[in-house]
Amino acid sequence: MISWATAAPAVTAAFLASLVEAVEALTIVLAVGTVRGWRPALTGTGAGLALLVLLVLALGPLLDLVPLHALQLVIGVLLLLFGLRWLRKAILRSAGVIALHDETKAFAKEEANLQTAERNKEAHLDWIAGITAFKAVVLEGLEVVFIVIAVGAGRGLLVPAAMGAAAACVVVLLIGVIVHRPLARVPENTLKFGVRVMLSAFGVFWTGEGLGVDWPGHDLSILAFAAIFLAVGLVAVKLAMRTASEVKL
Template sequence: MNLAWPIVTAAFLASLVEAVEALTIVLAVVTIRGWRPAAIGLFAGLCALSGLVVLFGPALDQIPVHLLQFIIGVLLLLFGLRWLRKAILRAAGLIALHDEEAAFAAETSQLQGLVDRSEARLDRIASLTAFKAVLLEGLEVIFVVIALGTGKGMFASAAAGAIAACSLVLLLGLAIHRPLARVPENALKFIVGVLLSAFGVFWTGEALGIAWPGSDFAIIAFALVFFGAGCVAVVLARRPDQRASA
């Protein structure tokens, strides 16, 4: 089984979600303070992320392959289960769906509440807001790329998926100047949670010396198990009145 396309897909979908969230905040900065503070924060965030990759990337080569695969597998599983859990709770109606339009409005309102400050300070706050958004969401993208790409030597494939997603979101954001509210974020998080959890189980087992039946095809089986379990969990987590209406 060629793992390139599953890894590209998982990296693309995970990065798509993070890029949309970062773009929402950056566009809120653009709306209130213009492109200059937003561009400064965006550029500073990208530089910080690049510095972290250059600084810590070579250290991965010093870690034994099986130990690295085990660590990444466990982290990937925990990361995927976190996304899957949130997606299940949102689909079940136990927590509110993430609304990019609402996030955009909240961020805009927060920045507008600072109008009594000096122009220079407002620009610094706006740039810092954009910087924080790019850095925090970018760190999650980097983690996903490293976790998906390092275990099987598919770093280039994972990076390609992430770059494609971030580029797509950036181009759409520049074109429409609004948050991408129509992106079905919870559905994407559900799928990404399933994929990351499946990869996590597979790579953790391989690091422990488990010979999975079907070799790489076992990832598909794990994904189906997590998907089925997630769907069942959504139904069970719904309140009785929600189940009846569904």
């Protein structure tokens, strides 16, 4: 029986990460539906989700064939590589060094691209629109699949992590159906910062587990690592802001 204390970090990380990816996918699907209608948008979305389900069903049995410590080590290293790279980007966004991601602008850009194709009377516009929705769902969905496997595969937490990811997708879908607009009010950049912190914390934890390290507090040590990465990240934001202001001067 998995305790809530053990499952909570995996569920939280999967939920927040999936929330971010689902918002980005929804933005493009909404743009497709607004310009070309909901048939190609929903067809592309459905095809993308079907492909992701097949991928998960194929990967699940393969994970059981990999020795636990080897799986933890590989996942930990990958999480550190991706988590630290993404955290660096989140720090630069928070410091204003690079522009914040804006779902309203992303929606307008995708909408303009589809309208340009329509004005140019390109053939098979519904096909192009469907492929656009399909690509958005698959690309963002692959990140969700990777995150679910990464935070859940090491200790048999795939089901709780998958539940967290599914809950995030349902929340975003319901809000999208109601408002029919990109979720611009979702603090996406703040969520991304938090997700990067959690992924980096999981990366340290799984790498240590794979190497046979017995962490104090076991799974609760993930929260300690997250607090350390958060503190370092916030300090890095301040330093980056100061450096940027000095460069401007």
